Amino acid sequence: MKKNVPHRLYLTEEQMPKQWYNLRADMKEQPAPIINPATGKPAAVEDLYPVFCEELAKQEMDGTTRYFDIPEEVLDIYKIYRPSPLCRAYNLEKALDTPAKIYYKFEGNNTSGSHKLNSAVAQAYYAKQQGLKGVTTETGAGQWGTALAEACSYFGLDLEVYMVKVSYNQKPFRKNIMETFGANVFASPSDRTEAGRKILAEDPENSGSLGCAISEAVERAVTSDGYRYVLGSVLNQVLLHQSIIGLEAKQAMEMLDEYPDIVVGCAGGGSNLGGLIAPFMQDKLTGKSDPRIVAIEPASCPSFTRGVYKYDFCDTGKITPMAKMYTLGCTFKPSANHAGGLRYHGMSPILSKLYADGYMEASAVEQTKVFEAAVQFAKLETILPAPESAHAIKGAIDEALKCKESGEAKTILFGLTGTGYFDMTAYAAYNEGRMSDHIPTDEELKPSMDAIPSIPGIQD
Numbered sequence: 274m275k276k277n278v279p280h281r282l283y284l285t286e287e288q289m290p291k292q293w294y295n296l297r298a299d300m301k302e303q304p305a306p307i308i309n310p311a312t313g314k315p316a317a318v319e320d321l322y323p324v325f326c327e328e329l330a331k332q333e334m335d336g337t338t339r340y341f342d343i344p345e346e347v348l349d350i351y352k353i354y355r356p357s358p359l360c361r362a363y364n365l366e367k368a369l370d371t372p373a374k375i376y377y378k379f380e381g382n383n384t385s386g387s388h389k390l391n392s393a394v395a396q397a398y399y400a401k402q403q404g405l406k407g408v409t410t411e412t413g414a415g416q417w418g419t420a421l422a423e424a425c426s427y428f429g430l431d432l433e434v435y436m437v438k439v440s441y442n443q444k445p446f447r448k449n450i451m452e453t454f455g456a457n458v459f460a461s462p463s464d465r466t467e468a469g470r471k472i473l474a475e476d477p478e479n480s481g482s483l484g485c486a487i488s489e490a491v492e493r494a495v496t497s498d499g500y501r502y503v504l505g506s507v508l509n510q511v512l513l514h515q516s517i518i519g520l521e522a523k524q525a526m527e528m529l530d531e532y533p534d535i536v537v538g539c540a541g542g543g544s545n546l547g548g549l550i551a552p553f554m555q556d557k558l559t560g561k562s563d564p565r566i567v568a569i570e571p572a573s574c575p576s577f578t579r580g581v582y583k584y585d586f587c588d589t590g591k592i593t594p595m596a597k598m599y600t601l602g603c604t605f606k607p608s609a610n611h612a613g614g615l616r617y618h619g620m621s622p623i624l625s626k627l628y629a630d631g632y633m634e635a636s637a638v639e640q641t642k643v644f645e646a647a648v649q650f651a652k653l654e655t656i657l658p659a660p661e662s663a664h665a666i667k668g669a670i671d672e673a674l675k676c677k678e679s680g681e682a683k684t685i686l687f688g689l690t691g692t693g694y695f696d697m698t699a700y701a702a703y704n705e706g707r708m709s710d711h712i713p714t715d716e717e718l719k720p721s722m723d724a725i726p727s728i729p730g731i732q733d
Contacts, residue, residue, distance in 0.1 A: 397428045507542035
């Protein structure tokens with residue numbers, strides 16, 4: 274008997290998860306500890322207090338607590354836009370003529386247009402609880418900056434955002450909406466920080482990178498009384514907060530008596546991917562089930578597929594702690610023609626460890642193929658996806674076409690991280706035939722890879 278699966282399934286507010294899940298608690302081996310660059314030794318939680326809110330620093334370092342209660346104040350805001358829907362892509366399935374069933378978790382039903390609000394609300398809450406005046410951050414495509422501006426506005430916090438210059442210029446409306454919520458937004462590299470001035474002195478036309486913007490935001494936080502730095506991806510604490518995506522998705526699929534054979538997510542720093550896969554990776558780690566986990570990253574910034582698994586700085590200015598991750602080198606800067614986010618030089622330490630241990634797969638795709646998939650999806654499913662999300666769409670389509678060839682009726686779940694309504698410059702470039710692909714050569718990657726630091730006794 275054929276199941277009646279709705280196009281969209283929403284959990285009720287009462288069914289929404291009340292705890293975040295900490296994936297590290299079930300990992301066979303923990304990710305390598307972060308390194309304090311001043312000492313060359315593993316950092317203690319107290320070493321993070323000048324940079325992060327204390328509670329967030331504790332979450333960052335906690336590898337044993339399996340579940341964290343979500344504070345009531347955070348749940349109250351979550352209920353404004355959550356639970357988010359689990360959707361069945363019926364029209365896409367039909368167009369592909371695939372026996373596969375394609376589901377996606379849609380995180381775009383909020384003003385930021387993305388999943389980023391899940392962690393922004395949590396981080397702003399802990400900053401307010403600590404009595405801080407404000408926070409600083411970076412943003413690439415602008416989704417994180419927008420989400421944090423919303424969260425800080427709600428909690429009455431000041432916010433400085435350092436936005437990658439090429440995105441700042443391409444997406445003026447992202448800047449406008451951040452300012453609408455009260456944020457101060459600066460193109461990075463800027464002349465407001467030592468890190469920014471140094472980068473501009475070496476390259477006045479520098480189009481920016483997330484690593485550069487992180488350096489500026491961290492510098493401003495540690496030199497401004499009553500401020501701390503917050504980050505929208507990569508960190509353990511962010512993957513913890515984003516686990517609500519996967520927890521909701523799994524619960525909704527269980528209601529439909531479904532379980533994914535393949536889980537596909539876009540990969541930049543790891544926030545959406547880590548959140549989406551969390552409960553399914555738990556099943557994989559504990560032997561309960563064995564879904565394939567597939568990360569899709571841009572060919573122009575291929576951290577997983579062409580990076581090295583080493584300790585590296587998380588920022589270009591080399592003022593943050595060092596994390597062991599897949600990295601292209603902290604001085605790597607994506608080509609200026611790279612559209613959207615997913616432009617970070619490294620990858621989440623949690624996801625890097627899982628990938629190194631063989632629990633995940635990764636594939637890199639060119640952006641013209643990504644936008645081809647985005648347009649196809651938009652025409653069939655009526656949602657204009659963010660360029661970041663479109664990487665996952667491309668991966669899901671590829672997996673569905675493999676099922677068409679094999680005749681296997683696999684169940685595919687992917688993460689639709691957000692909408693692309695602020696990405697029209699990129700869509701215009703694609704529609705008008707002006708978009709090009711840039712895949713860095715080994716020679717282009719060599720300078721940043723060669724600059725990855727050595728750490729006596731740990732990394733030669």
